[in-house]
Amino acid sequence: xxxxxxxxxxxxxxxxxxxxxxxxxxxxxxxxxxxxxxxxxxxxxxxxxxxxxxxxxxxxxxxxxxxxxxxxxxxxxxxxxxxxxxxxxxxxxxxxxxxxxxxxxxxxxxxxxxxxxxxxxxxxxxxxxxxxxxxxxxxxxxxxxxxxxxxxxxxxxxxxxxxxxxxxxxxxxxxxxxxxxxxxxxxxxxxxxxxxxxxxxxxxxxxxxxxxxxxxxxxxxxxxxxxxxxxxxxxxxxxxxxxxxxxxxxxxxxxxxxxxxxxxxxxxxxxxxxxxxxxxxxxxxxxxxxxxxxxxxxxxxxxxxxxxxxxxxxxxxxxxxxxxxxxxxxxxxxxxxxxxxxxxxxxxxxxxxxxxxxxxxxxxxxxxxxxxxxxxxxxxxxxxxxxxxxx
Amino acid sequence: xxxxxxxxxxxxxxxxxxxxxxxxxxxxxxxxxxxxxxxxxxxxxxxxxxxxxxxxxxxxxxxxxxxxxxxxxxxxxxxxxxxxxxxxxxxxxxxxxxxxxxxxxxxxxxxxxxxxxxxxxxxxxxxxxxxxxxxxxxxxxxxxxxxxxxxxxxxxxxxxxxxxxxxxxxxxxxxxxxxxxxxxxxxxxxxxxxxxxxxxxxxxxxxxxxxxxxxxxxxxxxxxxxxxxxxxxxxxxxxxxxxxxxxxxxxxxxxxxxxxxxxxxxxxxxxxxxxxxxxxxxxxxxxxxxxxxxxxxxxxxxxxxxxxxxxxxxxxxxxxxxxxxxxxxxxxxxxxxxxxxxxxxxxxxxxxxxxxxxxxxxxxxxxxxxxxxxxxxxxxxxxxxxxxxxxxxxxxxxxxxxxxxxxxxxxxxxxxxxxxxxxxxxxxxxxxxxxxxxxxxxxxxxxxxxxxxxxxxxxxxxxxxxxxxxxxxxxxxxxxxxxxxxxxxxxxxxxxxxxxxxxxxxxxxxxxxxxxxxxxxxxxxxxxxxxxxxxxxxxxxxxxxxxxxxxxxxxxxxxxxxxxxxxxxxxxxxxxxxxxxxxx
Numbered sequence: 001x002x003x004x005x006x007x008x009x010x011x012x013x014x015x016x017x018x019x020x021x022x023x024x025x026x027x028x029x030x031x032x033x034x035x036x037x038x039x040x041x042x043x044x045x046x047x048x049x050x051x052x053x054x055x056x057x058x059x060x061x062x063x064x065x066x067x068x069x070x071x072x073x074x075x076x077x078x079x080x081x082x083x084x085x086x087x088x089x090x091x092x093x094x095x096x097x098x099x100x101x102x103x104x105x106x107x108x109x110x111x112x113x114x115x116x117x118x119x120x121x122x123x124x125x126x127x128x129x130x131x132x133x134x135x136x137x138x139x140x141x142x143x144x145x146x147x148x149x150x151x152x153x154x155x156x157x158x159x160x161x162x163x164x165x166x167x168x169x170x171x172x173x174x175x176x177x178x179x180x181x182x183x184x185x186x187x188x189x190x191x192x193x194x195x196x197x198x199x200x201x202x203x204x205x206x207x208x209x210x211x212x213x214x215x216x217x218x219x220x221x222x223x224x225x226x227x228x229x230x231x232x233x234x235x236x237x238x239x240x241x242x243x244x245x246x247x248x249x250x251x252x253x254x255x256x257x258x259x260x261x262x263x264x265x266x267x268x269x270x271x272x273x274x275x276x277x278x279x280x281x282x283x284x285x286x287x288x289x290x291x292x293x294x295x296x297x298x299x300x301x302x303x304x305x306x307x308x309x310x311x312x313x314x315x316x317x318x319x320x321x322x323x324x325x326x327x328x329x330x331x332x333x334x335x336x337x338x339x340x341x342x343x344x345x346x347x348x349x350x351x352x353x354x355x356x357x358x359x360x361x362x363x364x365x366x367x368x369x370x371x372x373x374x375x376x377x378x379x380x381x382x383x384x385x386x387x388x389x390x391x
Numbered sequence: 392x393x394x395x396x397x398x399x400x401x402x403x404x405x406x407x408x409x410x411x412x413x414x415x416x417x418x419x420x421x422x423x424x425x426x427x428x429x430x431x432x433x434x435x436x437x438x439x440x441x442x443x444x445x446x447x448x449x450x451x452x453x454x455x456x457x458x459x460x461x462x463x464x465x466x467x468x469x470x471x472x473x474x475x476x477x478x479x480x481x482x483x484x485x486x487x488x489x490x491x492x493x494x495x496x497x498x499x500x501x502x503x504x505x506x507x508x509x510x511x512x513x514x515x516x517x518x519x520x521x522x523x524x525x526x527x528x529x530x531x532x533x534x535x536x537x538x539x540x541x542x543x544x545x546x547x548x549x550x551x552x553x554x555x556x557x558x559x560x561x562x563x564x565x566x567x568x569x570x571x572x573x574x575x576x577x578x579x580x581x582x583x584x585x586x587x588x589x590x591x592x593x594x595x596x597x598x599x600x601x602x603x604x605x606x607x608x609x610x611x612x613x614x615x616x617x618x619x620x621x622x623x624x625x626x627x628x629x630x631x632x633x634x635x636x637x638x639x640x641x642x643x644x645x646x647x648x649x650x651x652x653x654x655x656x657x658x659x660x661x662x663x664x665x666x667x668x669x670x671x672x673x674x675x676x677x678x679x680x681x682x683x684x685x686x687x688x689x690x691x692x693x694x695x696x697x698x699x700x701x702x703x704x705x706x707x708x709x710x711x712x713x714x715x716x717x718x719x720x721x722x723x724x725x726x727x728x729x730x731x732x733x734x735x736x737x738x739x740x741x742x743x744x745x746x747x748x749x750x751x752x753x754x755x756x757x758x759x760x761x762x763x764x765x766x767x768x769x770x771x772x773x774x775x776x777x778x779x780x781x782x783x784x785x786x787x788x789x790x791x792x793x794x795x796x797x798x799x800x801x802x803x804x805x806x807x808x809x810x811x812x813x814x815x816x817x818x819x820x821x822x823x824x825x826x827x828x829x830x831x832x833x834x835x836x837x838x839x840x841x842x843x844x845x846x847x848x849x850x851x852x853x854x855x856x857x858x859x860x861x862x863x864x865x866x867x868x869x870x871x872x873x874x875x876x877x878x879x880x881x882x883x884x885x886x887x888x889x890x891x892x893x894x895x896x897x898x899x900x901x902x903x904x905x906x907x908x909x910x911x912x913x914x915x916x917x918x919x920x921x922x923x924x925x926x927x928x929x930x931x932x933x934x935x936x937x938x939x940x941x942x943x944x945x946x947x948x949x950x951x952x953x954x955x956x957x958x959x960x961x962x963x964x965x966x967x968x969x970x971x972x973x974x975x
Binding site for chain 2: 035036039040042043046047048049050051052053085086087088090091093094095097098100101104105125126127128
């Protein structure tokens with residue numbers, strides 16, 4: 001590198017915005033229309049004397065969340081929150097608008113930002129910058145909710161989650177495209193050896209080829225490893241997906257699209273405790289209460305609960321741990337406040353049983369009968385009676 | 392008795408007290424050695440007496456068999472008041488060299504101010520503390536006033552006789568009470584240095600000024616003059632008292648200048664010029680007002696405040712002959728019908744002769760008094776500083792504070808004695824924010840310097856829940872914050888816990904009044920703090936508008952590709968709209 005070049009690199013000129021590109025994609029056009037529309041409404045009020053600009057977003061509380069079994073996911077209700085520009089809201093108002101500006105720019109540049117990156121982008125805003133990431137996350141959630149009413153997701157606003165999570169193995173070919181050349185790319189999920197295919201943060205463009213009979217969503221990476229290493233997906237002819245705790249939106253969306261496009265069922269295999277029920281399984285199946293405005297996309301209503309069930313603890317004489325206070329509270333909460341569990345009689349009974357037993361059991365508890373018991377006995381036995389799975 | 396003999400006499404108890412003080416530095420030991428010869432005979436004398444006694448016993452002729460009681464009888468003899476206090480000087484506030492200096496200044500200043508006020512003269516004091524070079528720890532204290540002066544015949548008793556004074560036998564608010572203070576200070580000086588108390592006084596231009604030297608004969612509690620001469624004096628009238636004493640001078644908390652500062656706060660009508668031992672130029676505490684405090688009226692005792700023994704004493708010494716007349720004339724709030732009512736309750740004839748009544752009837756009368764409902768005593772015997780003068784005094788001495796509040800409660804009564812409570816609070820300014828609040832205690836305008844823990848004032852300050860008023864307060868301690876609290880208890884008879892008048896006794900009535908008064912001030916302070924927080928909040932919010940509105944303009948410009956003029960219009964209009972929505 002010549003000295004002159006070095007100098008040029010060090011002396012970075014003031015940020016120069018690349019020219020706007022014409023947006024051709026229909027979804028992106030819609031997104032931009034939504035952003036412009038919101039901004040225009042604010043502008044219209046702002047230039048009028050005594051005009052009070054407003055931003056409208058849905059109320060994001062469990063009270064404004066509904067569950068329709070026919071639709072199969074948690075849905076945001078009709079309550080709306082109108083934030084009027086006042087002295088108290090001026091900071092977040094300014095930040096929201098700036099964030100929308102960033103979003104529009106990213107669509108025009110066809111790029112994206114993670115939450116963390118968006119936080120750093122704000123450092124350009126002088127006084128309006130975020131001091132900590134939780135501040136920027138909160139504003140982002142607001143914008144996301146605001147546009148969700150208009151059917152625009154966070155991914156469409158080009159804010160991508162940090163982790164994309166889920167690992168996939170099994171009889172599946174994912175058709176992706178090369179990120180640079182955009183040429184189609186066939187990914188055979190049987191060919192990852194001891195590794196696994198990782199779900200990308202955006203899955204909308206993926207297509208699938210599979211002859212698998214079902215998708216098995218697994219709570220822990222350890223169990224996924226075991227099933228993968230012993231070729232369970234081959235013997236049972238399925239696709240296994242590791243959720244690593246509460247499934248991310250990409251994981252949920254991936255399973256949903258795979259299940260929808262190939263018309264194959266989804267079974268969940270998680271720990272038998274209130275967290276496994278109400279956080280992991282409920283989020284997989286019906287979406288999360290926190291992002292109820294997005295659940296339409298990010299849920300798998302067709303998912304069924306394979307195990308571990310409270311009945312399994314009895315049937316398989318599983319070793320248990322006592323329920324902690326937080327577990328009991330979570331169980332009570334699920335029974336009392338969660339619209340999903342409230343409408344499901346079998347689930348209410350299962351949770352009540354578990355609370356009565358006062359214990360919880362993990363997937364790994366099956367290792368009591370031998371490390372491969374789960375592959376050789378438990379799962380095959382369970383899969384024989386799919387009808388008895390919890391909804 | 393010659394002066395020399397006297398010196399040695401005092402020195403005996405002085406030596407004992409000195410041993411109690413930690414005198415360990417070589418210099419001091421040397422000084423003690425130098426003084427030793429003068430002391431020796433005195434030190435020996437008690438020992439010699441003790442030895443002599445068994446011999447005396449052998450010589451004494453006894454009628455009948457000799458008993459232990461006879462032995463004891465020889466050791467039993469009268470103790471003079473002066474002797475008692477010479478040995479128990481801690482009771483009067485002379486327990487350490489440090490305290491001795493402050494107590495001496497305090498007693499002299501109290502006397503000076505009382506004298507001036509009684510003569511309706513705006514007090515103008517000059518206080519000097521000089522180091523006497525010859526020996527360390529030896530200081531000369533001089534306090535001069537512009538009061539009425541003292542007639543020659545009284546000088547001796549006022550300055551060198553314990554329990555001699557004008558204030559003990561009447562009920563009226565004044566600084567001094569017992570007539571001990573200044574004489575005790577002189578006695579302490581005499582004991583520790585051998586120097587007599589020097590008095591300079593003049594009663595008017597037409598009279599000569601005199602300089603008088605005084606000692607106390609502690610055996611007999613009588614004053615002895617060492618000198619008397621006519622001098623040239625620049626004061627038209629007034630008194631100066633000079634006492635040389637063993638003392639330690641220090642700065643900061645509990646120092647002489649701090650004490651004088653507090654005197655100036657509680658007595659805003661006083662001018663004090665102070666010459667310290669280390670400074671050439673004087674420190675001047677200027678008066679904040681030229682108005683003299685209201686003259687406190689003298690009152691007769693209230694029946695409810697009188698104990699049986701005192702009642703009997705009054706019955707013996709009264710000028711009235713008949714019982715009902717005595718009750719009416721010698722007490723306050725006893726009208727003739729009330730007097731008759733008391734007699735009826737006590738089942739004693741109203742016309743009976745007071746002096747011939749027996750103990751039994753006196754007791755009946757005492758009980759009857761307790762059961763009779765009486766009007767509270769008149770309260771014009773108490774003269775408070777007043778709310779505005781408290782604030783003036785505080786702001787004069789403390790300087791810039793953000794907020795002052797003061798309250799004077801209406802007079803109240805404990806055990807038949809009227810009293811009145813005042814509180815002043817200064818907040819903010821340069822006061823340290825993380826230290827415990829500073830408490831200044833006053834009783835009858837005199838700053839209380841010692842024993843804060845034993846004092847009803849401290850107790851009630853701790854008792855008040857200051858957290859509710861916006862200060863921090865650890866459990867069972869003073870509040871923390873940039874605050875000075877001054878509390879004044881004024882009464883015809885302030886109940887002190889000891890003769891050194893360092894702490895106010897905790898009568899429930901006094902505690903209650905103190906607490907209510909502190910709470911009143913607390914509420915005012917809280918109001919102020921709330922208002923301050925609100926204004927600060929509003930300012931912050933206004934700053935928000937300036938800060939963030941331009942960003943709304945910038946964001947809209949970016950999204951909608953506005954022109955600069957359009958952006959500016961957004962910013963200007965919005966700022967205008969928002970600012971109009973706020974009011975301060």
